[in-house]
Amino acid sequence: MTFTSASFLLFAALTVLLYFTVPRRGQWWVLLVASYVFYLFAGVEYLAFLLYATVVSYVVARLMQARADAEDAFVEANRDRLEKSERKAFRAKEKKKRFFILVGGLVAGFGMLAVLKYTGFAAGIVCAAWTGMGNEPFEIPDLLLPLGISFYTFQAMGYLIDVYRKNARAERNFFRFALFISYFPQLIQGPISRFEALSEQLFATHAWDATRVRSGLARVLWGFFKKLVVADTAMIAVKTLVTGSDTYTGAYVFLLILLYSAQIYGDFTGGIDVTIGLSEILGIRVAENFNRPFSSKSTKEYWRRWHITMGTWFTDYVFYPLSVCSPMQRFSKFSRAKLGNAIGKRLPVYVATVATWFLTGLWHGAGWNFIVWGLLNCLVILVSQELTPLYDRFHAKFPRLVASGAYGVFQMARTFLLMGLIRSLDCYRDVGKTFSLWFSMLTDWNLPQLLTGGWRTLGLTGAEWCMLGLAILLVFAVSLAGKKRPVREWLSTRPVTFTLCACGLILLILLFGAYGIGYDASQFIYNQF
Template sequence: MLFASYGFIAFIAVMLAAYYLTPARWQWITLLVGSYVFYAFAGLECFVFILFTTVSAYIISRLIEREIKKENDYVAANRDTISKEERKAYRARAKKKRFHILLWGLFLNFGVLAVLKYSAFAVSNVNSIIALFGAKTLSLPSLIVPMGISFYTFQTMGYLIDVYRAKVTPERNPAKLALFVSFFPQLVQGPISRFSELGAQLTAPHRFNAKTVSFGLQRVLWGYFKKLVIADRVVIAIKTMLDSPEEYRGAYVLLLILLYSIQIYADFTGGIDITVGVAEAMGIKLAENFDRPFSSKSTKEYWRRWHITMGSWFRDYIFMPISVTRPMMKLNKAMAGKFGRVAASKTVAYIATTVTWFVTGLWHGAAWNFIVWGLLNCLVIMISEALEPTYKKFHQRFPRLTESKAYSKFMSVRTFMLMGVIRSLDCYGNVGLTFALWGSMFTLGGLGELLSGGIFELGLAAKDFIIVLVAVLVVYAVSVASVKGSVRERLYGRPVLSACLFGALLIAVIMFGAYGVGYDASQFIYGDRFR
């Protein structure tokens, strides 16, 4: 079920009514049933996979819990009879056992994800190698990719790792765990929640509160504004250019980068607004996924502000563990002796960063362009890290310049452009083509054509660009206003103004949204990619 569909809006209305009409202690069951109904719309065959993840996570987490209990009981019972070293050795053995149980869960679930999502990619790569030797190529497997599999798998595996690390107490009720895995608003495109933050909220009773519900719905409306008025309108021009990328070179590539940045921001943050808003209307607070990312002054900062839950997942569950693996520790030690501690720890960090970004790229899609996209991000981050001392010197040398507002804006624009250029890899979908088109930007070919009316031949007329421009300015204004605190909270104290603004927003969405017959019902980009 698409967010931008009448069906979804009707579903939300029914769910909200059902949720608040259900006695408080059973509300979570309504949510679970609703989530499964929502999932059923994606196809009943997909159920097998989400049930598999749920059941396997439940069993594994309970097994780990049993091991932890056994370990703690043993240590408590023998506190006085065993030595500290013996206790340490026992704990290490127990941890190893827990780790093996955890590995089962990770292998099974990431294995399912890998085969469903990446087998075609793997086979096509094998085929390219086979073709070099002139042998007969393998046929590409055609497998379904269940809706939200990347999101729920990562979220659930995060839960398992947290259970293993004894950061959370495992859920004893399998139905409650099932709700954590399948909570419907975030199934389509995240955010990737942590059990420690979401678990208890999902099952806690929530009484109807007009303010909470209206705040939630206001956020949903705001999400639809971004998605329908901006993203789905801009996507028309983007599609035109992507249909024949060879025709749209030079200045058109720059235009595409700009439009795609606007589109993906409006689409993704809009989708997350809808997700977070729906949950909020039910009294559930989901993790925020964005924090004004386009105001970032560096790539590193950008990735702390864009798709936050994904970034923190990779940091906590990939980067950190890799950094402390035995080979890494050995490398660190060996290098520290020869090149010094700083160089050793930097090398380890760079290796871990590279692996993390490789996996991040792969997570975004089963194709080389995503992998290159991930590695390029990694490269930029590593270069900036390496050059940090130089930057520092520069900042110290020209304090008036570097502390000025203009310089700060320059840094934001630079980061925006850099990220935009790298991001264009995922829309062209072909590494070689993307590089060639980046090259064409420097020739500035097509600029004359673009400015002499070519811009209006991409499927969007001047009035469409005006609508987009006005809407982007509104989004920008709200983004700036939100720095000082919640805009909704401030409006709450001024009910007439609030009613007028949200009334106007609703009318704007209905009148200027690019939806319905005649518009391409484009999917949320992340939802499309992370089914």
């Protein structure tokens, strides 16, 4: 049941109706039942994995909480008897015990993800090495990959770390916790929420609020527009360019970078808009996942604006812990002593950055293209960091140029193209091929061929190209207009204008959307992660 299917619309409408009909104390029960029904639609075989992640993280968190409560009670009861140093030592001992429980939970949680998502990839590498030694290849297992497993596993593991760090208290009610993990609007493509922020919303009671519902509805519709009109139309040409990548080189690769940027932006932000909009209708505020990423002036900024919750997850639960862990501290000390302060200070940070981006790439998919994608992002960030003094000197030398709007546009275009270039690894999948296609942009001067009719061979008619261009412009304009205040917020307080815009959007989606027979209605790209 994809977000853009008629069955989902019916399902969501029934859930909303029931949610506001039952006594308010029972609202979260409606969401829990709806979430499991939603997941059942994906396939009954997937349910076991969701339940496993829920039960494991619930039990592990409860165990850690029990120890933490006992620790606090003991310290409180013996506050007068124990010295400060004794209390500290006791707490450190207890923390270690909780750490072992946490590690057990992380191994159990990430273990499932690793087995299901990466066994095939790892076996492929082993098989290649095995055959390289002159042996017969063996069969690579093709394991089931439950829908949204990366998202709910990360959410559950983040919760465990928060409980370990005492940033969150473990939820006592299993069913409430089950809802936190399975909340259906965000179950299959995020955002990756934090327990403290989301649980407050999920378990509070919510009354019907017409203004809020209008705002949510506008966001849902806007999400559908971005997905069906922009992403799925662009996908037709992207697919042609990828499947015919032997022919479509040079300027076509550049076109692919532009089109795939539009596709993935429409697809991912469209899906998140549906998630956030639907949650808003229910009265639940879900974390924002995007903040006009294509207006970023640097790669670092881009990653603060694109897939925000994943970025902060990796920063909080991978990068920081890795940067300050004891082995890294020792490494830092060692490198400073051996390589001097300048390099020695940076080296541990760089190691942590590389590890974080390697894992980010791996999170996106089990394939070399994703790993290379992550490492290239890392490379760009590190190189920009190293070049910062040079940029600063340039900025100081040309202050008027830097202050001009044109320079800002240049920076945005540069970041957009760089990110698009790296992102194309996601399309072509084959690392070697992608590199050769990038190179072809310098060697194959086929822009005239593309402009004089080549564009007609990409699966879209002239009218569709125009429509796609206008749709992208509309998305851009709305994004620009909403810089100070989201357009839907402005609309939600004006019922007549809202109705007019909503009707207009519905018409545009119904008429120009790439859905139904004749279109290869694609899943949301991030559902696959």
